[in-house]
Amino acid sequence: MNPSSSTVTDELDVLQPWKQDHSQYPDVVKRLVYQNMENARALALPHVIEQLPMKPTVQGMDSPHQAGDHISYEMLTRAPHYLLTSHFTGISPKAPVRGIHRHISAPTLFCLEGRGWERNDGVLYNFEEHDLLIVPPYTAHQHGGDEDVYALIYVPETGRVHHLMGLVWREQIKLNEKPSFPQGTKPLYEDGKLIGYRILKGVLGIKEDLDVLLGSEPKREATFAARREAEPWVGEVRNTYDRYLQLMHDEAHFCRTVDHVVRSQERPWEITRQGRIKWFVHPETVTASKQKWIYMQEIPAGSRSGRHRHVAEELLLVIRGRGYDVHDGQRWDWKTGDMICVPTMTDHQHFSTGDEPALLLSATPAHYTFLGLGGIEQIEDAPEFGEDSLV
Ligand SMILES: [Fe+2]
Ligand SMILES: [Fe+2]
Structure with missing residues (x-):
């Protein structure tokens, strides 16, 4: 049932209709043709998949996303799934400190083996085997393992839906203590200090080098900061509009005060x-x-x-x-x-x-x-x- 990689590539081309001008066809024709193509593709994909192995990355030891990355172009690439994908992270005893990043989607990290810790916007949470750690939206996060015990983390994810909503934004705040730069990239230094990495032209067809600089992008930082730091709502709610002003405060306060770990024992x-x-x-x-x-x-x-x-x-x-x-x-x-x-x-x-x-x-x-x-x-x-x- 597993199609060959060449078949996958051919079908991927078919599933990129924005590459061609289809404007002469009415929507109802386009939609049904694409729906048929997608259905044929989903039927050709296996319902049980083996894990893709972990590799060293700029973050640490991580597997690729098992059913395609969060971007919607990678749906139906390895499994008949539209929204769901997942990845694995391994942290050896005394491993280099992992990187810190943030995004809008809120990942859930299930500790398969060992135990470890997670820092969400600087607040430390400890987790044990089979606990589930929840990172709220907008939160800078970093995890680590116990000093003496290997920690294996499984991350089931629905982040692909964020792409559809224009919210797939991701920022790298800090790299791994000993980062590995994948093929097609190289580290970027300024005054001898590592400030990010460069994705070289040619990778995925880009015509110019693309620099990934560490830190926050100002426009996103304004949105992220407002939603992480909003204090509890005070005053009355006079109308429906006020309810939604209050909602942002409620969401921020709730994410700060709720426990970020669902403990298996409990x-x-x-x-x-x-x-x-x-x-x-x-x-x-x-x-x-x-x-x-x-x-x-x-x-x-x-x-x-x-x-x-x-x-x-x-x-x-x-x-x-x-x-x-x-x-x-x-x-x-x-x-x-x-x-x-x-x-x-x-x-x-x-x-x-x-x-x-x-x-x-x-x-x-x-x-x-x-x-x-x-x-x-x-x-x-x-x-x-x-x-x-x-x-
Ligand atoms: Fe079920
Ligand atoms: Fe993350």
Whole structure:
């Protein structure tokens, strides 16, 4: 099912319609032609993918984005997903201090192994194995591992939707203590001081060198600062317009005061119609993440999850175990470390066939719910769900 790389390149060209003038065709023709192309492409992509390995970067040891970068041009490149992608970060004991950056999207970092720390706008948060760390929007963030223990972090992401909204902006505040500059780039110095890096002409077809300077861009800094620093609202709310003046203050105050770590030890397991589930984030949880639903699911050896369908796409990391999924009647095998990519509107079920229980971490964009497209349709219950579970 995995198409060859040349096929992917050919299809990518087809999926860049802005390269041609299509203005002579009416919108309804364009839309249906592109929809058909996208659908054919999604059908050709695998529903289970193996991890792309980590490499040294200007930030530290990071994997590429597993289902394409946040930019919308990379949707449907490796998996049949539009919004969801993810990456991995590894921090060895006594590793060089990682870089600091910020962007508008609010990432969620799941600690797969070890323990570490995160600094959000200078405030320190510690996390342990299987904790979820939430970086609020606009926040300068940096993470590190325990001095003596390797930390492995998994970051499921919905940042691609920000591209569609003109908000994919990213700023590098500080580089890794010992940065690696990828092919096609070189460090930039001023008076002997490292001030950023240069992306050389020719890379991705650019005609001139592109300098990436460390620090904030003034226009964005004004917006970011207002939204990070707004104090709690005082005074009355006289009309609907005032409600939205208040909202900015409420959002800033909430992100500053809420805990940025969802601690696995404090989250309860629930026996549900889908199986044994531990929720980290959903629209009703009190966290700075509004962007995803995230839960962990354990499936006993030889058992299966419930079978369900939702409109949203879903990404599941196999933390451990072995098994397979059935998506609309088609089987997809998986093992520890793989990522299961459930497309939109797909009837799906997970089967655990290993000697130990399978442990999955599920991430779903919350955006569908906010658009009135939430809710889950249960087709079959998990075997563990019984009368006792209703008590
Ligand atoms: Fe980030
Ligand atoms: Fe699901």
